[in-house]
Amino acid sequence: MSRLIVREWSNCVAALVLLATVVLTGGSGASNRNETYDLVIANGRVMDPESGLDAIRNVGIRGGKIAAISNSHLEGKHTIEAKGLVVAPGFIDLHEHGQEPRNYEFQAHDGVTTSLELEAGTADVDQWYARREGSSLINFGVSIGHIPVRMKVMNDPGTFLPVGDAAHREATAGQLQQIDDEIEKGLRRGALAVGMGINYTAAATHDEIVDVFRLAAKHGAPVHVHLRHAGLQEPTTGLVGIEEVIAAAAATGAPLHVVHITSMGLKNTPRLIAMVKGARDRGLDVTTECYPYTAGSTQLESAIFDPGWQDRQGITFKDIQWTKTGERLSAETFEKYRKEGGTVVIFSIPEEAARAAVADPLVMIASDGMPLTGAKIHPRGQATFSRVLGHYVREEKTLDLMTALKKMTLMPAQRLEKRAPMFKDKGRIRVGADADITVFDANRVIDKATYEEPLQYSEGIQFVLVNGVAVVKDGQLVDGVFPGRAARAPVSQ
Ligand SMILES: [Zn+2]
Structure with a gap:
C-alpha cells in the first residue's frame, strides 16, 4: 500500500493536487507505471525533520518540486539509486x-x-x-x-x-x-x-x-x-x-x-x-x-x-x-x-x-x-x-x-x-516542497578541508539536487548547470 507523507497544505488547490497525486501513486502498482516523474530517488532512507519520517521511500520529482513520496515503485525518466543512503532536505x-x-x-x-x-x-x-x-x-x-x-x-x-x-x-x-x-x-x-x-x-x-x-x-x-x-x-x-x-x-x-x-x-x-x-x-x-x-x-x-x-x-x-x-x-x-x-x-x-x-x-x-x-x-x-x-x-x-x-x-x-x-x-521532504535534496552516505560523510589544506571537497555527499536539477552526481560536481534561484523576500516597491 503506497502512502504519501503529507504534513500540511494551505489551500484547496494544494489539496486537489494532492488528491490527484494520491490517486495516481497510491493503491495498486499498476497506476504507478502510468505516472512518469522527471526524476526518482529510489530506495533511500528518507529523513524529514518536520514530519519525523525516517523510512525507506521513493521520492518522485517533477517540475523542480517533490511530487510524490511513496513506498511503492515510482517510474522516472531518470532514477537515482539511493539504497543505503540518507535522503534529506538540502x-x-x-x-x-x-x-x-x-x-x-x-x-x-x-x-x-x-x-x-x-x-x-x-x-x-x-x-x-x-x-x-x-x-x-x-x-x-x-x-x-x-x-x-x-x-x-x-x-x-x-x-x-x-x-x-x-x-x-x-x-x-x-x-x-x-x-x-x-x-x-x-x-x-x-x-x-x-x-x-x-x-x-x-x-x-x-x-x-x-x-x-x-x-x-x-x-x-x-x-x-x-x-x-x-x-x-x-x-x-x-x-x-x-x-x-x-x-x-x-x-x-x-x-x-x-x-x-x-x-x-x-x-x-x-x-x-x-x-x-x-x-x-x-x-x-x-x-x-x-x-x-x-x-x-x-x-x-x-x-x-x-x-x-x-x-x-x-x-x-x-x-x-x-x-x-x-x-x-x-x-x-x-x-x-x-x-x-x-x-x-x-x-x-x-x-x-x-x-x-x-x-x-x-x-x-x-x-x-x-x-x-x-x-x-x-x-x-x-x-x-x-x-x-x-x-x-x-x-x-x-x-x-x-x-x-x-x-x-x-x-x-x-x-x-x-x-x-x-x-x-524549503528544508522539508514534503509533497509540494522544492526539490532541494541532499543524498549522503551517513557511514562515510566527512569533512576533508583543514586549516592546512582548506580547499578540499567534503566526502560522502553523493547527490545534491537544486530545484530538481542534480549539481552533484555520484559524489562529483556536474558541469554547466545553474539551477540556483534567488531566495528573496517579497519586493514591496
Ligand atoms: Zn561574524
Whole structure:
C-alpha cells in the first residue's frame, strides 16, 4: 500500500493536487507505471525533520518540486539509486560570506543547496541578486547589511569590513537618516533580513542600533547580528553583547538571530545559549547558530583588533594565523599585516564550547564561510555540514542524525519563512516542497578541508539536487548547470 507523507497544505488547490497525486501513486502498482516523474530517488532512507519520517521511500520529482513520496515503485525518466543512503532536505546555510561560483562548488559538495549571506549582507540588494541570477549552482540570498550601508554613508575605505569612520566615528544626524533610509530601501527590495556586526562598527551608538531594530520590526525581518562584545572580560563580555540585542528585540518586536554564538561566548557559550533559551521561553523570537570549529576568522584590519584585543579575546599573537601564508603572528608581523589588510584565522574557541553548541537542539548550524582569498583560509565554508554529520554525529555521537539535520534544514527555513514565505517550501521532504535534496552516505560523510589544506571537497555527499536539477552526481560536481534561484523576500516597491 503506497502512502504519501503529507504534513500540511494551505489551500484547496494544494489539496486537489494532492488528491490527484494520491490517486495516481497510491493503491495498486499498476497506476504507478502510468505516472512518469522527471526524476526518482529510489530506495533511500528518507529523513524529514518536520514530519519525523525516517523510512525507506521513493521520492518522485517533477517540475523542480517533490511530487510524490511513496513506498511503492515510482517510474522516472531518470532514477537515482539511493539504497543505503540518507535522503534529506538540502542544507540551508544562513551565514556564508563567500558568494562566488567557486564557493558554491565547495558548498554543493558539503550538501548545501541554499547559501545565504545574512550577517554582513550588502548595501545594494538589487545589484547583489542581479549578479547571480541565472548563473548560480545553488540558491542564494542576502540581507541588507548595516555594516556596508554604514561604510557607504560614511565613506569608509575598507573593502569587506570597515577600517575608517564606519568603525570609529559616531554618525551625524544626517548620516543616521541616510543609514536608516538605505536599510529601509533594502528591505523594500526583498532583503531576507537585516545584517549587523556591531563589533565591527564599534562607534555606532545604542540609539543607532535600536533604530535599525525598529526598521527590521516594521518589515518583519530578522536581525542577524554579530554582537558588540565577545569574550570574557568585563564589562565587554559576550553576555553583555547579547543583553544589548535581546533588549532591542524585546523593545522593538524585531526577530533576533545571534550569529556564531561560540566565538561570542567562548568558554561562556552555554550561558549565552541559556540567554537565548530564556528569551524564547518568555515569548521572544530569538534564535542562534554555530559553526563546528575551535577557530574563528575575520579581517586583521578590522576594529576587533583595535588596542586591547588580547585581553578582550583572551588570546595573543601566536593564536592568530595569517591566511596568505599560514604563519602564526608575532608582534612585528601583526603590525605589518594589519597595515596590509587580509584574513586571519583566530584560535580562540574551547572545544567544549564548540561541542556544547553543536549538541544543543536550539542552535542551528551555519558555516560563516569566507571568501577564498588566501592559501590557508578557514575550512568552515567548505566543510561545516559534513563535519557535523561525520565528526560530531557519527564519530563523537554528540547528537543524533535527525536533530543534526533539523538544525541544518528545517530550523533555518523556519527562521526565514515569516519574512520570505518561499522558505515554507524549503528544508522539508514534503509533497509540494522544492526539490532541494541532499543524498549522503551517513557511514562515510566527512569533512576533508583543514586549516592546512582548506580547499578540499567534503566526502560522502553523493547527490545534491537544486530545484530538481542534480549539481552533484555520484559524489562529483556536474558541469554547466545553474539551477540556483534567488531566495528573496517579497519586493514591496
Ligand atoms: Zn561574524
